[in-house]
Amino acid sequence: MTTEKFLEYLQYERNYSSHTVLSYRKDLEQFSSFITRQCGEFSILTIDSDLIRLWIVDLMEQKNTPSTVKRKLSAIKSYFKFLIRQGVTKKNPTNGISGPKNSKKIPIFVKEADMDVLLDHSEFGSGFEAVRNKLIIHLFYITGVRRAEILDLMDSDIDFSTQAIKVTGKRNKQRIIPFGDETHDLLIKYLEERDVRIGIGDGHVFVKEDGAKLYPMLLYRIVKNKLSETTTLSKRSPHILRHTFATSMLNHGAELNSVKELLGHSSLAATEVYTHTTFEELKKSYNAAHPRAADSKKGG
Template sequence: MLTDSFLDYLRYERNYSDKTVRAYGEDIAQLQEFMKEEMGESDLLRVDPDLIREWIVSLMDKGYTSTSVNRKLSSLRSFYKYLLKQGKIIVDPLRKIVGPKNKKSLPSFLKEADMNRLLDDTDFGEGFKGCRDRLIIEMFYATGMRRSELIGLDDKDIDFSASLLKVTGKRNKQRLIPFGEELEVRMREYVNVRNEVVPGRSDAFFVRESGKRFQPTQIYNLVKRNLSKVVTLKKRSPHVLRHTFATTMLNNEATLGAVKELLGHTSLATTEIYTHTTFEELKKVYKQAHPRA
């Protein structure tokens, strides 16, 4: 059989895993089943571009994502290229087939009301740990810095007199981020508690109870644990707070260029994804509020 020969080729000549080979086989069988329903036959050598296009439409109608459909098309492309090399077909039926475009996922972010509940109404606990954990959440939200930038922050990088933070981003590129009075109060409070409770510590601004710098996983778990108190978002990572910072700034009339500099993006195109996020939020508000939406 053509399919068996192709799968043996993948398994023994291309060294594909059993799982991958099985997925290729299932994709081909799914097309064959569709062909049988539409044409009353299942000869894969008689597949044409029109049938492939109809199959794509049927998959999308059944709720398959564009990513899933494109993965199936990739399997079929490999199959028909193999048949072409074997001389079983003269023309590849997928030669001019274009799969559905994959949708770009918009960044997850918290609404201002959720952030207010988190920072104003949530109990972070008493003492050094509670003071520190709350400040970490607020630092992400107030500055938009990356997780690695927060972990790498040292005492010397904070200029209280100028209200500036110096962070080291990707490719060791440094930038300055301003901070406001509210964050300054929290930072000074934290420093006082930290210096009293953790005498022997590293140069890091944020430290664990041992005085050592945080590991990335520890910051991730800290943020996830606290975001879970107010939201049920699938993603509850430090990067969500970075997205929240950018979205909040743009919703409150900050310019795209200013947000780009604050986030440390090298290209304005990277920052522009947040304009889509704010527009999606506007569409939701419109649909909820307008009687003719």
């Protein structure tokens, strides 16, 4: 009876959709079935935190994904909060229990050798679009900026005296990213080409031939088309070049916190995922170079 009252509460007081309510019903039925198997009956008063943890283990052993398990746990947490408000029980056995962590995917990146080929030996052509497109690829790789950040970059954000650009990231947080002599020369060449071809615009660095600000899909196509010439990666987006920047920095000895600041991450955890990538590269190099790494059976 308490289950039905809970579902009615979700539907009529919380205005949950019928689909969501049905999901809650299924989660509660599965939970009830598990408790009954463990205890011989389903009784709210006998459920403790150990049973909740055992239920989570059972879900994982059934090959449920971490996100699915967390969703089911969220439903049970809501159920017990409802029971407490209704005075059915005074304890919540789900308190302090969190679901399994989602496994982080290792970021895809372009190999350094392929980036060298792309920037040093690939044919971009001549003229305004060619100079612009090469600078775009170069900036993504050399600074790790986001797509929106490069689209919103203004002439006033470039400081040639200190060789740094100012970008505005998520939550309007600004950061300064340094650049080297090569980037300096490419920027000067592009801006001269742009100003001769288009004239004074609205201040955006990257524009189309008609002077209008570059739009996201065009930027995506520019990157995808050039990456297609040198890599067989399934994903060939601007974000892949951001991954490539971070991976390259760490592979060449940059401190994790420095890369975090350059990327504009709010926490170090977001940057740490790239350490897995660099470890994979290190492992490949080791296996390829060490005379006894390939055959672990040697030497007994």
